[in-house]
Amino acid sequence: MKLKTKIKSKLSRTFSGNFPEAYKKFTMSHMHDYTGMPETRLHKPLSECKVALLSTAGIHLVTDSPFDVDNPAGDPTFRLIPADAQEDQLTVTHLFIDTKHAKSDPTIVFPLPQLKELAADGMIGSVSPIHIGLNGGILDTAEVEREWIPKVVELLRREEIDVALLVPG
Structure with missing residues (x-):
């Protein structure tokens, strides 16, 4: 792992731990909201x-x-x-x-x-x-x-x- 990547990893873990709502908005901004749970029944x-x-x-x-x-x-x-x-x-x-x-x-x-x-x-x-x-x-x-x-x-x-x-x- 490159030094730049190690720093990025440490910063992202620190940011997500201290600002979870902001981190969620940033990292999950591309996700779609689903109102129901996917469901499959066992046969x-x-x-x-x-x-x-x-x-x-x-x-x-x-x-x-x-x-x-x-x-x-x-x-x-x-x-x-x-x-x-x-x-x-x-x-x-x-x-x-x-x-x-x-x-x-x-x-x-x-x-x-x-x-x-x-x-x-x-x-x-x-x-x-x-x-x-x-x-x-x-x-x-x-x-x-x-x-x-x-x-x-x-x-x-x-x-x-x-x-x-x-x-x-």
Whole structure:
């Protein structure tokens, strides 16, 4: 991460912590207001569903290329994380969150062991073989909406995922 990016990251976290309403107006000005919640009903019990994790905390394998936090528009790409990934194989790269704690305990932003426990206890049917790491904080969402989200949706469909849990960063 470039020095300029480190300074920008620290300033944005400080600004958002001290002036949350102003920060929200600045960073969310491109968003549309929706009056209702998106809703999809399960067609089978949760105990029979295949579940995947999606995290916007910039989670990825240590062997992957980090998310490009130096890109002023944000990095719209995603990283695949296999279900057999161990905690020491994961790291986070993000501009707008303090990654210190997530780097020492990735389950904070990517609760894969807990998801496996739910499967072992029969609360969910199974854990997906793949999971998705995204980098939130993208101010211009046009590219991610047009190009990358359809790819994620196709991956989830191909794997026959019933439930995708979004874990924000």
